[in-house]
Amino acid sequence: xxxxxRSKTAPPSPPTRACVRxxxxxxxxLLAIExxxxxxxxxxxxxxxxxxxxxxxxxxxIGLLLTVxxxxxxxxxxxxxxxxxxxxxxxxxxxxxxCFALALLLVAHSSGFASLLAAFVLFYPxxxxxxxxxxxxxxxxxxxxREQNMARWAFAGSLGILxxxxxxxxxxxxxxxxxxxxxxxxxLALSLVLAARRFAFAANAPRPAPPPERADASHERTDKTAExxxxxxxxxxxxxxxxGARDAWRAVRRGAVLRWxxxxxxxxxxxxxxxxxxxxxFVDVVGASDREAGVAIAVWTSVGLCGDLLLIxxxxxxxxxxxxxxxxxxxxxxxxxxLLAPNLYVKLLLLGLVGITNAGWYSILKAQLYASMPERSxxxxxxxxxxxxxxxxxxxxLGLVAERFGLDSMMWLLLAAPLMFLVAIPxxxxxxxxx
Numbered sequence: 350x351x352x353x354x355r356s357k358t359a360p361p362s363p364p365t366r367a368c369v370r371x372x373x374x375x376x377x378x379l380l381a382i383e384x385x386x387x388x389x390x391x392x393x394x395x396x397x398x399x400x401x402x403x404x405x406x407x408x409x410x411i412g413l414l415l416t417v418x419x420x421x422x423x424x425x426x427x428x429x430x431x432x433x434x435x436x437x438x439x440x441x442x443x444x445x446x447x448c449f450a451l452a453l454l455l456v457a458h459s460s461g462f463a464s465l466l467a468a469f470v471l472f473y474p475x476x477x478x479x480x481x482x483x484x485x486x487x488x489x490x491x492x493x494x495r496e497q498n499m500a501r502w503a504f505a506g507s508l509g510i511l512x513x514x515x516x517x518x519x520x521x522x523x524x525x526x527x528x529x530x531x532x533x534x535x536x537l538a539l540s541l542v543l544a545a546r547r548f549a550f551a552a553n554a555p556r557p558a559p560p561p562e563r564a565d566a567s568h569e570r571t572d573k574t575a576e577x578x579x580x581x582x583x584x585x586x587x588x589x590x591x592x593g594a595r596d597a598w599r600a601v602r603r604g605a606v607l608r609w610x611x612x613x614x615x616x617x618x619x620x621x622x623x624x625x626x627x628x629x630x631f632v633d634v635v636g637a638s639d640r641e642a643g644v645a646i647a648v649w650t651s652v653g654l655c656g657d658l659l660l661i662x663x664x665x666x667x668x669x670x671x672x673x674x675x676x677x678x679x680x681x682x683x684x685x686x687x688l689l690a691p692n693l694y695v696k697l698l699l700l701g702l703v704g705i706t707n708a709g710w711y712s713i714l715k716a717q718l719y720a721s722m723p724e725r726s727x728x729x730x731x732x733x734x735x736x737x738x739x740x741x742x743x744x745x746x747l748g749l750v751a752e753r754f755g756l757d758s759m760m761w762l763l764l765a766a767p768l769m770f771l772v773a774i775p776x777x778x779x780x781x782x783x784x
Contacts, residue, residue, distance in 0.1 A: 372490060372491075374547075375486075375490060375548050376487065376490065376491075376498070376501075378541065378544050378545055378548065379483045379484070379486060379487045379490075379502075380487075380501060380502065380505040381505075381541055381544075382446075382479065382480055382483045382541055382545070383480060383483065383484065383502050383505045383506050383509065384505045384506070384508060384509040384512075385509065385534070385537055385538060385541060386476055386479075386480040386506070386509065387505070387506040387507070387508075387509030387510045387513065388509040388510075388512055388513040388516070388534065388537075389453065389513065389534055390509070390510060390513060391509060391510035391511065391512065391513020391514045391517075392513035392514065392516060392517045392527075392530060392531070392534065393513075394510075394513070394514065395513065395514040395517045395518065396517055396527040396530075396531075397411065399521070399526075399527045400465070400527060403527075404459065404460075404461055404462065404465060405461075406462060406465075410462050413462075413466070414462075414465060414466055414469055417466065417469075417470065418466070418469035418470045418472065418473040419473060421470050421473060421474070422473030422474045422476075422477055423734055423735075423737060423738050425473075425474040425477070426474055426477035426478075426481065426730075426731070426734045427730075427731035427732075427734045427735055428731075429441055429445075429474065429477060429478050429482070430477070430481065430482065430485075430727045430728070430730035430731035430734060431727055431728060431731050432727065433482045433485055433726070433727030433730065434724075434725055434726065434727035434728055435727075438482060438485075438486070438550045438727070439548070439549055439550040441478050441482060442478060442479055442482050442483060442486070442545065442550050443542055443545060443546060444478065445474075445475050445476075445477070445478025445479035445480075445482070446475075446478075446479040446538060446539075446541065446542035446545060447539070447542055448471055448472075448474075448475035448478070448479075449472065449475040449476060449478075449479045449480075449538050450535045450536075450538035450539045450542065451471065451475075451535075452468050452469070452471040452472035452475055453468075453472070453531050453532070453534050453535035453538060454531075454532065454535040455467065455468035455471065456468045456469070456472070456531045457528045457529070457531035457532040457535065458528070477734070479538075479542075481730050482550070482727065482730070483545075483550075484502060484730075485719070485726035485727055485729070485730055486550045486726075487499075487502060488716070488719040488726050489724070489726050492720070492723065495716035495717075495719055495720055496664050496669040496712065496713055496716040496717075497661065497664050497665065498716075499711075499712035499713065499715050499716040500657065500660045500661045500664055500709060500712045500713075501661060502712065503657045503660075503709070503711060503712040504654070504657040504658050504660075504661060507650075507653055507654040507657045508654065510650070511650060511651075511654060516530065517530055520533075603721075605721045606718070606721045606722060606729075606732065608773055608775075609714055609715075609717045609718040609721055610718065610732060610733065610736045611736075611769075611773070612714050612769060612770065612773055612774070613711070613714045613715065613718065613733065613736070613740075614736055614737075614739065614740035614743070615765060615766045615769045615770075616707075616710040616711060616714055616766055616770075617740060617743060617766075618743065618747075618762070618763045618765060618766040619680065619684075619703075619707050619710070619763055619766040619767070620707065620710065620711060621744075622743055622744060622747060622763060623763055624646075624649060625744055625747075626747065626751070626756065626759070626760070627642075627645055627646060627649060628642040628643070628645065628646055629642075629756060630756055630757075630760060631645045631696075633756055634756055634757045634760075635693060635696065637693060641693065644697065645696075645697060645700060648697055648700055648701050648704070649700060649701075649704050652700075652701045652704035652705050652708075653704050653708060655705070655708075656704060656705045656706075656707075656708025656709065657708055657709070657712075659705075659708070660708050660709040660712070663709075664709075664713075669709075669713040669716065669717070670713070670717070670774055670775070672709065672713065673709075673710065673713055673714075673770055673774055674770065674771065674774055674776075676706045676707060676708075676709070676710070676767075677766075677767035677768075677770035677771050677774075678767070678771070679706040680703060680706050680707055680764075680766075680767040681764065681767045681768070681771075683699055683702050683703045683706060684703055684763070684764060684767075685761075685764070686699050687699035687700055687703055688757070688760055688761065710766075715733075718732075718733065747759055747762065750762060
């Protein structure tokens, strides 16, 4: 057998295996960052009664604590996202991680409304820099597997939300305070920043493995060097922030990019929008007790977690956009059945089925947005943040409709999401590598 023939069947060289291991560690670190972000969110939601009592907050104070930092973050995050397409991505992520940890420490030591508001104002843009740009890095690390990686990202987030509420309850039951738990999460954030320092977080896809003739020389590279290079790429293709802003403006005028931005906002009707009014619907419309409404929330959360988990292997066999069309059709059948069902237990069963069918909407649509702007993931984030300013008005609009026409009537408006999917999702699908 010739040397050439042997080379075709030889196992991958050690540098190739080192690069694969490094990319796996890189992906795991990014998913851990998303898990921590949602762990914080789940803990905060569960801790509101404790925080309100300790700091003597009113409902208006809590509303301001949720609104003002989000508004500030939506203005600060787009420039940070555009900078994420430059050679400064790694620095922004690491500094954002440090600010993320500092904000949690400030929450733990807050003494009243003003200090807690200052901590949240720091936390929101810090999360955008640390977490959102980590998501962009995950999309750039394997462009051909954006949908699968976004599904993993969504599952890590769902797991974090569930773990956050459980962890806080366990900590309080064990005698700790909510302040101590936020201090622990601050330490976890710092540990993830230290883990992330090993990587380059380049704004382009990872470098390919070295050619065979240079493999011997590359043998001497350590795994630590491979980890840094696994997400690295030459700086020549990275635009400045002005060029990034121009590219984003040109991109939003293209039908493909605008389509995914609009669909992402519409999808939120059946995701966060529905979730926000779900407990109220069961109490005010169905006539359920507070405990039964809590069961409905638990059903919705748990099936969403299961759906995110099942989506990961499903996307290995089914095209994402095909799945979205079929899930939209299923939602158009199941959601009206849920609204019309006269029995509480039938409603809970149908609620679980609706939660399964709309799993993956966010992850697949977000992957398509990234794919429509290859090598401009930071610009994609910036546009998504800007569209979120308009999408953030959706809950207010739904509340006004519910106030005027009733919550039961408002719920039918949520069907606009699957209807828009059937109208706007293209039937001729391009591969994510060539979008």
